[in-house]
Amino acid sequence: xxxxxxxxxxxxxxxxxxxxxxxxxxxxxxxxxxxxxxxxxxxxxxxxxxxxxxxxxxxxxxxxxxxxxxxxxxxxxxxxxxxxxxxxxxxxxxxxxxxxxxxxxxxxxxxxxxxxxxxxxxxxxxxxxxxxxxxxxxxxxxxxxxxxxxxxxxxxxxxxxxxxxxxxxxxxxxxxxxxxxxxxxxxxxxxxxxxxxxxxxxxxxxxxxxxxxxxxxxxxxxxxxxxxxxxxxxxxxxxxxxxxxxxxxxxxxxxxxxxxxxxxxxxxxxxxxxxxxxxxxxxxxxxxxxxxxxxxxxxxxxxxxxxxxxxxxxxxxxxxxxxxxxxxxxxxxxxxxxxxxxxxxxxxxxxxxxxxxxxxxxxxxxxxxxxxxxxxxxxxxxxxxxxxxxxxxxxxxxxxxxxxxxxxxxxxxxxxxxxxxxxx
Numbered sequence: 001x002x003x004x005x006x007x008x009x010x011x012x013x014x015x016x017x018x019x020x021x022x023x024x025x026x027x028x029x030x031x032x033x034x035x036x037x038x039x040x041x042x043x044x045x046x047x048x049x050x051x052x053x054x055x056x057x058x059x060x061x062x063x064x065x066x067x068x069x070x071x072x073x074x075x076x077x078x079x080x081x082x083x084x085x086x087x088x089x090x091x092x093x094x095x096x097x098x099x100x101x102x103x104x105x106x107x108x109x110x111x112x113x114x115x116x117x118x119x120x121x122x123x124x125x126x127x128x129x130x131x132x133x134x135x136x137x138x139x140x141x142x143x144x145x146x147x148x149x150x151x152x153x154x155x156x157x158x159x160x161x162x163x164x165x166x167x168x169x170x171x172x173x174x175x176x177x178x179x180x181x182x183x184x185x186x187x188x189x190x191x192x193x194x195x196x197x198x199x200x201x202x203x204x205x206x207x208x209x210x211x212x213x214x215x216x217x218x219x220x221x222x223x224x225x226x227x228x229x230x231x232x233x234x235x236x237x238x239x240x241x242x243x244x245x246x247x248x249x250x251x252x253x254x255x256x257x258x259x260x261x262x263x264x265x266x267x268x269x270x271x272x273x274x275x276x277x278x279x280x281x282x283x284x285x286x287x288x289x290x291x292x293x294x295x296x297x298x299x300x301x302x303x304x305x306x307x308x309x310x311x312x313x314x315x316x317x318x319x320x321x322x323x324x325x326x327x328x329x330x331x332x333x334x335x336x337x338x339x340x341x342x343x344x345x346x347x348x349x350x351x352x353x354x355x356x357x358x359x360x361x362x363x364x365x366x367x368x369x370x371x372x373x374x375x376x377x378x379x380x381x382x383x384x385x386x387x388x389x390x391x392x393x394x395x396x397x398x399x400x401x402x403x404x405x406x407x408x409x410x411x412x413x414x415x416x417x418x419x420x421x422x423x424x
Contacts, residue, residue, distance in 0.1 A: 002033060002041040011047040020062050021053030021079075067411055074415055074424050082250070085242040086412060089235055090400045094187075096234035097208055097396075100227055101185045106210060109177045111170025111186040116162060116374065124194045125165035126203075131158050166191035171209050171391060172325070172378055175354065178211035178389055179381050185210040187396075195419050199408040200297065202397060204417035211391035217327075217336040217353040220390035221314050224340050224349045225266050227394075228312070233262045235403055251405030257343060258403065260310055267313040269303070271295075271334070274315050277307055292319050300339070300346035313341045324364040325378075326352040338392075345402045351392025358382035 003026055005012060018024055025048040033041040059073045060080065070077040077083045098108070114128050131153070132140045146157040155163050170186035177184045190207045210227075212219055236243060236258055247255045269277070278289040278299055287296040295315070304313045316338040317329060326335035340349035355361045361382055365372050372379065400412035410416035415424045 002035065002038050003028070003044050003047075004041055005044045005047065009044050009047060011049075014047065014049045017049045017052050018047070019053055019055040019058070021055070021058040021060070021076075022049060023051035023053075024048065025050055067408060071410060071416065072423075078414070081245065083411070085245050086400065086404055086406065087414070088242050089239050089246075089404055090412065092235050092239050093231055093396070093399060093403060096231040097187060097227075099234075100230045101210060104183070106183045106185045107177070107181050109170075109174055109184045109186050111167065111173040111188060111209075113167055113189065114160075114164055115167045115173075116160070116164055124192050125168055126191050126193045128160075128164040128166060129158050168192055169207060169209065169393060171211070171393060172375075174209055174211040174391065175378070175381060175389065178213045178391070179385070179387065182213045183210070197419055199410070200398075202409055202413065202416055202418060205409075205413065206396035208394045208396055208399075209391060211389060213387050213389045215353075215390045216388055217316060217338060217351075217390055220351045220353060220392055221268070221316070221338050221340075224338075224351060224392050224394075225312075225314070228340065228342075228349070229262050231399070232258050232403065236262070246405050251344075254405045257310060261312055261342065264311050266340070267308050267311050269313055269315050271315055271318045274299075274303060277303065281307070292321065294318075294321060295339075297346040300341045301343070304341040304346070305343045310343050312343075315339050315341065322352070324368050324370060325354050325361070327355045327357075328360055328364075336390075340392075342402055344405070345398055348398055348402060349392050349394045351390065353388065353390040356382060356386045356388050358386070 005015065026042060026044055027046040028042045028044040030040050031043050033039060035041070060070070060076055065080070070080065070083070078087055101108070131145050133144070146154040148154045155161065158164070167190055169190055170188060174184055174186045186207070186209045188206065189204060191204050192201075193203065194201060210223060212223060215223075236255065243255055243258075247253070251257075272291065274295065275289060275291050278285070278295075281302065283302065285296075285298055285302075287293075287298065289299060303315070304311065316336075317334045318326075318337045318339075319333060320328065320335055322335055322337050326337045328335055336353035338351050339347045340351075342348045355364060358379065361379065362372060365375060397409050397412040400406070401409050404412065406412055410418060
C-alpha cells in the first residue's frame with residue numbers, strides 16, 4: 001500500500017528510520033489515489049517505528065533478488081512478494097485438501113514418521129539411531145559403535161533394537177486403517193535420502209495419501225481427478241490476488257492452464273498406448289522409450305504438454321516394474337497402477353489398486369527379495385477379512401509448484417532440505 005506522509009504527520013521526525021526491513025505502525029485514512037499504479041492509498045496521520053532495520057546490512061534490498069540468493073536467507077525470504085504469495089497458496093492448498101477429504105467422509109490418520117519398513121523398496125532412507133552419541137567432543141568414535149562378530153552394526157543395542165528409518169510413505173500404515181474405517185487419508189512429512197541435486201527433488205517433503213476400501217483402479221483414478229480439480233478450483237476462487245501475481249510475474253498464462261485442469265476432461269491412456277505414442281512421435285528423447293521401462297519426466301511432459309495440448313493425462317496399467325504392493329492384472333505382465341501427469345511438472349500423482357490376494361502378495365515380496373517377516377502385519381491384512389482397495393500418493397510440494405508456476409521445488413517449502421544443506 002502506498003502511504004502518503006506530510007511534514008505535519010505525527011512521527012514524521014522518525015522518517016529516516018523507515019528503511020527496508022523495518023517494522024512500522026501506520027494510522028490514517030484510506031482515500032482514492034491520484035497515481036495510476038494503485039486504486040487507493042493511505043493518507044497517514046501518525047507513524048511509529050516499531051523495529052528498526054540497518055539498511056546497510058539487511059540482506060534483501062529494494063531490487064530484484066535471485067531465487068538462489070533468497071534460499072541462503074530463507075529466514076527472511078517470506079517477506080518478499082513472491083514467497084509471501086507462495087506461503088498463502090500453500091496454506092490454502094493444505095486447507096482445501098483437508099476440506100475435500102473431510103467433506104467426502106474420509107478420516108485423517110496420523111501415520112508414523114519413524115518406521116522399520118521401506119514402502120517403496122528403494123532403500124533410500126535416513127537411519128534413526130541413538131548409537132551415535134553427541135556427548136563426546138565431535139561426536140562418537142567408530143570404536144564406540146556396538147558391532148556384531150562379523151563387523152556389522154549391532155542394531156540390537158539401538159533404541160528400537162533393530163534398524164529404524166524416517167518414513168518414505170504413510171501408505172502401508174494407511175491401509176491398516178482403511179481396512180477398518182473404509183476411506184482414510186494421511187497428510188504428513190516424508191523423507192528420501194536420494195542424492196539428487198535437481199529442481200524436482202527434496203529430501204524432506206509432505207505427502208497426501210488417501211486409501212479407499214472396496215475400491216478398484218477406476219475408483220482410484222476418479223478420486224484423484226476429483227481431488228485435483230477441487231483444490232485447483234479452490235485456490236483460483238480464494239487466492240485471486242496471489243494468482244494474479246503469479247500470472248504477471250512468475251508464469252504468464254498460469255490461470256488459463258489451471259482453468260483447463262478444472263474444466264477439461266482428463267485423458268486416459270494405457271502405458272502400452274503411451275509407449276506407442278512416444279515411439280511414433282519421432283522425437284529425440286534423452287532417455288530411451290521401450291515397453292518395460294519406466295517413463296521419465298521428459299516423456300511424461302511430452303505426453304501432457306505436446307501430445308494432448310496441456311490437458312492432464314492419466315496413464316494406467318504399467319509393467320510389473322512397480323512397487324510390490326500393486327495388484328497384478330489378469331495378463332500377468334502389468335499391474336493396476338496409474339500416474340496422473342500435468343503440464344510443467346509431469347507426474348503429480350501416482351497410485352494403484354493394492355494386491356489384496358495373500359498368495360500373490362507373498363510371491364511379489366519374494367520376487368523383489370523383500371523380507372516377508374518385516375511385513376508380517378501388512379500380510380495379516382490379507383489374512384483377515386481382505387477387501388479390494390486402492391489409493392494414491394501426491395507430493396504436496398509438486399502440487400504447490402504446479403499451482404504457483406515456481407520453477408524450483410525448493411521454493412515451494414519454507415525450509416528446503418537437500419543434499420549438503422540443512423540450514424535454518
